[in-house]
Amino acid sequence: MNVDLLxxxxxxxxxxxxxxxxxxxxSKGTVSIAITETEAYSGTADPASHAYxxxxxxxxxxxxxxxxxxxYRSHGLHWCANVVTGTDGIASAVLVRAGRVIEGEDLARxxxxxxxxxxxxxxxxxxxxxxxxxTAEHNGADLLLTGASVSLSEGESVPAxxxxxxxxxxxxxxxxxxHRFYLAGDPTVSAYRLSPRAKPSAGA
DNA sequence: ATCACGATCTTT
DNA sequence: AAGATCGTGATG
Numbered sequence: 125m126n127v128d129l130l131x132x133x134x135x136x137x138x139x140x141x142x143x144x145x146x147x148x149x150x151s152k153g154t155v156s157i158a159i160t161e162t163e164a165y166s167g168t169a170d171p172a173s174h175a176y177x178x179x180x181x182x183x184x185x186x187x188x189x190x191x192x193x194x195x196y197r198s199h200g201l202h203w204c205a206n207v208v209t210g211t212d213g214i215a216s217a218v219l220v221r222a223g224r225v226i227e228g229e230d231l232a233r234x235x236x237x238x239x240x241x242x243x244x245x246x247x248x249x250x251x252x253x254x255x256x257x258x259t260a261e262h263n264g265a266d267l268l269l270t271g272a273s274v275s276l277s278e279g280e281s282v283p284a285x286x287x288x289x290x291x292x293x294x295x296x297x298x299x300x301x302x303h304r305f306y307l308a309g310d311p312t313v314s315a316y317r318l319s320p321r322a323k324p325s326a327g328a
Numbered sequence: 329a330t331c332a333c334g335a336t337c338t339t340t
Numbered sequence: 341a342a343g344a345t346c347g348t349g350a351t352g
Contacts, residue, residue, distance in 0.1 A: 163332070172332065182351065200348025202333050219332060250333050295332055317333095 125268055125276045130190035130209050134164035134216040137209040139289070139305040141218055143282040145226065146205075146267075148256045148274045152234075155256050156227035157246050158279050159220055161306040161313045163292050165206070167215030171297040175215030185264045186215040193274060195253070195263040202250025205258050207267065207276065221293070221304070222247045224312045225255060226279075232256070243311040282307060293317055 125144065130137055139162070147156040165173040167186070174183040174196070185194040186208055194206040194217050206217035223246045225232045232245045232255040246252040253259075258274065267276035286309075289302045293316055306313045 165332070174332075177352085180352075196332085197348090197350055199331060199333050200350070202348095204332065206332090221332090248334065292332075296330090 125191070125278055127191050127268055130207065131211060132209065134166050134209045134218050135303050138162040138164040138218045138303065139287050141207060142287060142305060142307055143279045145277050145279040146220065146223070146256060146274065147227070147277065148258060148262070150257050150273070152257070153231045154228050155225065155232050157223035157252065157256055158226050159223045160310045161222035161304070163219040163221055164303040165217055165219060172292065172295040172299070172301070173215065179215070183215065186217045188212060191266060191268045191276070193262055193265045193267055195258060195260055197260070198250060203253040203258050203260070204249040205253050219249060220252055221249045222306070222312050222314045223252055247312050248314045290316065
């Protein structure tokens, strides 16, 4: 994966990450997942972004150089992972929402539960991280380092016609921004769900 | 009090 | 099918 590809605005990078592969190796083995759904979050101009109110200890990685992993805890029990994009010093990142397990499915299923169907192993940002084995220890990791425990690589290219854009999932602000990108008809893509607290907002 | 979640309930 | 509820803990 080329850092120049990631050093652009999140909403440009997000659709191009579809088909890319995140791999995570641990003592238990390696799981690789091809990304099928992403969401772009920018910095201070994006009301739904963690970086909207400026830099904090939690979101610091978002302000760093592209190609690193921003991991945060969601609602107390799930981990969510972002690929940091854009320029060093300016916050932006792409939330990885779903993917298809292409390596280490046994390990992924052990983590997620034996009765989970294959398409659902990495469906949803929390499930994606659980299947891949991402936790807080991976926050800030450089995804472009070869041989690192977690890394990002280019997968098979996906046909542009399959890439769809839509409103972001689960956010209470700026939910109508068309910053969610996914592969049309893919069973691993998470179901769209409007946030219960969503209010109308201006924006693209 | 809020929350970029997910599973499981309840009510149509 | 859609909406409500709750678990769980970091955050500011």
